[in-house]
Amino acid sequence: MLTRDKTFYKSFIALSLALMAEQAVILSVNLADNVMLGSYSESALSGVAAVNQIQFVLQQLVYGVANGVIVLGSQYWGQNRPDAVKKLSAIGLWCNLVITLLLFMAVSLFPRGALGLFTRDEGIAEQGMAYLSIMRFSYVCFGFTAVMLGTMRIAGTVKIALRVSILSLVINVAINFLLIPGRFGLPELGVRGAAIGTLTARLVEFFVVARYMFRREEQLQMKGADCLRLDGQMLRDYLRVSAPIIFASILWGVSNAVQTMILGHMDNSAIAAQSISATPFQLLKVTSVGAASAASVIIGRTIGSGDMDRLKDYTRTLQVLFVMIGAALALLYTLIRFPLLALYRVSPETRSMANAFMNIQTLVLFTMSYQMPVNSGIIRGGGDTRFMMILDIISQLIMYPLALVGAFTLGWPPLAIMFIVNSDQVFKCVPAFIRVNSYRWVRRLTRQ
Secondary structure (H helix, E strand, O other): OOOOOHHHHHHHHHHHHHHHHHHHHHHHHHHHHHHHHHOOOHHHHHHHHHHHHHHHHHHHHHHHHHHHHHHHHHHHHHOOOHHHHHHHHHHHHHHHHHHHHHHHHHHHHOHHHHHHOOOOOHHHHHHHHHHHHHHHHHHHHHHHHHHHHHHHHHOOOOHHHHHHHHHHHHHHHHHHHHHOOOOOOOOOOOHHHHHHHHHHHHHHHHHHHHHHHHHOOOOOOOOHHHHHOOOHHHHHHHHHHHHHHHHHHHHHHHHHHHHHHHHHHHOHHHHHHHHHHHHHHHHHHHHHHHHHHHHHHHHHHHHHHOOHHHHHHHHHHHHHHHHHHHHHHHHHHHHHHHHHHOOOOOOHHHHHHHHHHHHHHHHHHHHHHHHHHHHHHHHHHOOOOOHHHHHHHHHHHHHHHHHHHHHHOOOOOHHHHHHHHHOHHHHOHHHHHHHHOOOOOOOOOOOO
């Protein structure tokens, strides 16, 4: 039975929309790059697609850190302890500073080696290196923005995410329009123009969100000085809670990179087809990501308040909502597929392969929309941060050896490999359903 608590629905919708907006701008920026570059040059599209796999690993690390702040901070917020949330936010900012600087140095020192993991084509690698040489300067700002938005989400401050998403997307599309082909007397920069647009959007995001958080946000009233004070005990608690979350995020990021690496070394058309299909898939998936993040905050707050009856009521309702979201997303993906494919100037082989990939992803969208919010939203938000990590390890130990053997030993086609590397999104539904309805995931993580 669905809960009759109107405040639950109000909070769930507001929080879901906030993260959807935040994620949508990141993926809309990628989609804008892909569509505009896809009409400009297939090699440029493939080069940016290869770089975006590095970006995806970065995003998973950054969001892993932010999600650790959210899981622990939500329980403190449920206990009405905002000072603890400020301490956690400072820890998240410092962690992401270290992570983004390390990745910046890695791609600066070894750009060809990094791109060589995803493509053997020299022309594609050259395009990717040109894009990466500019994009790497966005890493630190992106890491800070993710933690700041996550911190404000704990406190229920959500409107800024939508505003900054719209502003960022407009800036990126405008710069892409001017600089990729070279219009109104401006130079034709190709992939460098797309990178400049994305970098500018990331910088604007950072400055707008930082100004809002430290000058206008009223719930936490956080100041710059709060970021300079690190609490040793809170750091140990944060690392204990967030380590499985970050590790699971790394697994997810690496798994997507490995998927592109396998496809890119099998067929020159596969990497472009995967880029075409992946970006709208990721864009629609933000609905489930938003639902998962909203569930994590709501469940964490409820555990912090100590109301177990309300917790069970919310858990049942959330599962029904997740299934409804999955059905809606699968239908929408089916409806937009052919109009989207018509936007790309690619070979018939690439277009056909992208269409086949989209057929698989329709099923994946439906099942992922249940298992992922249950695992990363309810169960992880309830304090059991290890379950999803263990589930990911088991699934990837099965999937990727099978995919590698199928691709490079048995000679299976890219379509079969695509199905294998996404099959875990279907099978994870069963353990997710069993675990969430056992309520053995409920953990109180806060200190008195």
